[in-house]
Amino acid sequence: MIIRNFKAGDMPQIEKLIAEAEGFGPGSVDYTRTNILNTEKLGNAQTFVAEKGGKVVGFCDCWIWSEAIEMENLIVGKAHREKGIGTAIIGHAEQWARKFGCNSFILFTPNTIKSTPFYVRIGFRFSGFTMNEEGKGTESLYFWREIK
Numbered sequence: 001m002i003i004r005n006f007k008a009g010d011m012p013q014i015e016k017l018i019a020e021a022e023g024f025g026p027g028s029v030d031y032t033r034t035n036i037l038n039t040e041k042l043g044n045a046q047t048f049v050a051e052k053g054g055k056v057v058g059f060c061d062c063w064i065w066s067e068a069i070e071m072e073n074l075i076v077g078k079a080h081r082e083k084g085i086g087t088a089i090i091g092h093a094e095q096w097a098r099k100f101g102c103n104s105f106i107l108f109t110p111n112t113i114k115s116t117p118f119y120v121r122i123g124f125r126f127s128g129f130t131m132n133e134e135g136k137g138t139e140s141l142y143f144w145r146e147i148k
Contacts, residue, residue: 001085003092006036006047006059013056014049017075032073036061044100048092050076050085058085062093069097069147071107074115086115087122094147103147108140119143 006014011033018029039045039061050058058076062069071093076085094105107124109115120126124143131139 001050001052001088003048003050003088006049010049010056011036014059017056017059017077020078021075035072039063046096048089050089052080058089060089060093064097064100064102067102068104068106069093069102071105086118090122097147105145105147106142108142111139111141116141
């Protein structure tokens with residue numbers, strides 16, 4: 001497996017990963033496609049893909065905000081989970097962020113996503129949440145970890 005920068009030809013495989021992921025709404029494919037293609041033009045944003053056997057099996061898209069890297073998405077295909085791919089992608093993103101002088105890694109995830117234990121297991125700490133529009137329950141969970 002290799003972790004590398006996104007190429008435009010990866011988009012169809014990324015769209016399939018988004019479509020099969022749990023907790024993503026019907027507009028998620030379009031939203032993520034637009035974000036990835038627009039932010040690839042910026043110097044402070046990057047999408048990383050995990051490739052195995054010529055196939056994209058996972059990805060994350062990240063931005064640099066001051067001294068922190070923020071991850072927008074981390075999706076690993078169902079057949080490739082629990083094999084260290086998500087951890088490897090995050091490690092690669094942290095190496096990239098160090099070049100910008102980042103000292104922390106932040107992410108937010110919908111509370112419907114089942115990946116919360118994964119983030120805690122790899123050293124992220126819960127740091128807050130947002131309420132849904134009705135004020136009845138959480139919408140997003142925020143996590144943080146130090147980049148060493």
